[in-house]
Amino acid sequence: MLRSLFAPHSHDATDSLDQALETSADGIRAVAVSLVILLATALLQAIVVVSSGSVALLGDTLHNASDAFSALPLWMAFRLGRRSPNNRFTYGYGKAEDVAGLFVITLIAASAAFAAYAAIIRLLHPHKVSGLGLVMAAAVVGAVGNEVVAQYRIRVGRRIGSGALEADGLHARADGVTSLLVLIGAIAVVLGARWADGVVGLLIATAIVVVGYRAVKSVGQRLLDAVDPDVVAQIEALAEEIDGVRSVTEVRARWAGHRLLAQVRLSVDGDLPVTQAHAIAEAVHHELLHRVARLSDAIIHVDPSGGESDAHAETRHHQG
Numbered sequence: 001m002l003r004s005l006f007a008p009h010s011h012d013a014t015d016s017l018d019q020a021l022e023t024s025a026d027g028i029r030a031v032a033v034s035l036v037i038l039l040a041t042a043l044l045q046a047i048v049v050v051s052s053g054s055v056a057l058l059g060d061t062l063h064n065a066s067d068a069f070s071a072l073p074l075w076m077a078f079r080l081g082r083r084s085p086n087n088r089f090t091y092g093y094g095k096a097e098d099v100a101g102l103f104v105i106t107l108i109a110a111s112a113a114f115a116a117y118a119a120i121i122r123l124l125h126p127h128k129v130s131g132l133g134l135v136m137a138a139a140v141v142g143a144v145g146n147e148v149v150a151q152y153r154i155r156v157g158r159r160i161g162s163g164a165l166e167a168d169g170l171h172a173r174a175d176g177v178t179s180l181l182v183l184i185g186a187i188a189v190v191l192g193a194r195w196a197d198g199v200v201g202l203l204i205a206t207a208i209v210v211v212g213y214r215a216v217k218s219v220g221q222r223l224l225d226a227v228d229p230d231v232v233a234q235i236e237a238l239a240e241e242i243d244g245v246r247s248v249t250e251v252r253a254r255w256a257g258h259r260l261l262a263q264v265r266l267s268v269d270g271d272l273p274v275t276q277a278h279a280i281a282e283a284v285h286h287e288l289l290h291r292v293a294r295l296s297d298a299i300i301h302v303d304p305s306g307g308e309s310d311a312h313a314e315t316r317h318h319q320g
Contacts, residue, residue, distance in 0.1 A: 027078040027097075027165055027258070030156040031071045034149045034172070038068035041145035048138040052131040056182045056197045059118045059204065060142055060175070063111045067146070067175050070107045070168055073100040081257045094257025097162055101219035104168050108215055112208035115178070119201025126194050135186045142179030146172045161258035161294040167215040174211035178204040225254040231292065235262055238287050244268055244280040246305040259296035262288065270304030277302050 045061040048054075077100035085092040129135065153169030156162075185200030232251050239248045250265035264284065268277050281300040288298050 108212040116205035123198035139183035146176035262298040267305035
């Protein structure tokens with residue numbers, strides 16, 4: 001704070017990179033904490049599986065373990081995303097997070113398939129489950145551990161704008177739901193419904209598919225460069241508020257991992273000198289960097305307004 005009193009702040013490429021490194025560090029921390037919690041949960045459940053022979057709990061344990069190991073590609077993606085842009089990857093490596101999101105989706109699909117398979121086998125070949133009290137306790141531990149991880153991942157993912165981390169949080173939430181279903185199934189078995197273990201397994205598979213659909217939608221939109229229309233409207237409104245801007249004719253935005261990039265085309269008085277038009281563009285750039293959440297950089301294109309000439313006559317035939 002004291003330094004800012006004597007030195008003006010800036011928003012050059014170095015500042016943008018520093019912000020990206022900070023948010024990547026938050027992502028790496030979230031992945032590491034999640035890995036430790038989920039591995040501890042899966043290990044505890046595995047011990048109970050060996051002593052009880054519960055197939056439902058086995059599926060939940062493997063599901064939790066797969067969720068824990070899904071942290072590894074996310075960790076690699078966040079580490080890769082901290083690299084500086086170069087001549088080949090001019091926008092940096094932020095998209096690695098979205099590729100990691102595809103791996104997370106694959107794990108979700110595999111978990112759903114395994115849960116359905118285990119449930120069908122249990123229905124076809126009923127098996128007595130022992131130590132139901134321990135099974136119930138392990139299910140509760142699984143539900144609590146996964147919900148803690150889910151809330152942490154989703155909160156950090158939304159704060160830093162990482163669709164992959166948010167998708168992995170939804171995956172953890174699905175695991176928490178499956179643990180609760182294991183608990184319900186164990187209670188039903190205690191009451192004499194031996195078929196409950198298999199039925200619960202099918203419900204688990206259905207729950208995973210539903211959450212997987214949400215993850216596919218989130219990661220898929222990021223891969224297609226989708227952004228919230230409200231963000232586009234906000235950028236346009238903020239640019240129009242700057243003195244000297246006659247109109248905003250185009251706004252484009254895309255995500256590079258958890259960094260938002262924008263391109264804005266605006267018009268100013270055609271009689272202004274270049275230096276003054278540039279000053280208006282810089283004012284727009286500065287305002288956007290301050291006001292638009294997670295915006296890392298914006299390219300501002302200035303067109304002259306007024307007069308009889310078409311500023312883009314030479315390239316008009318290239319526009320679709």
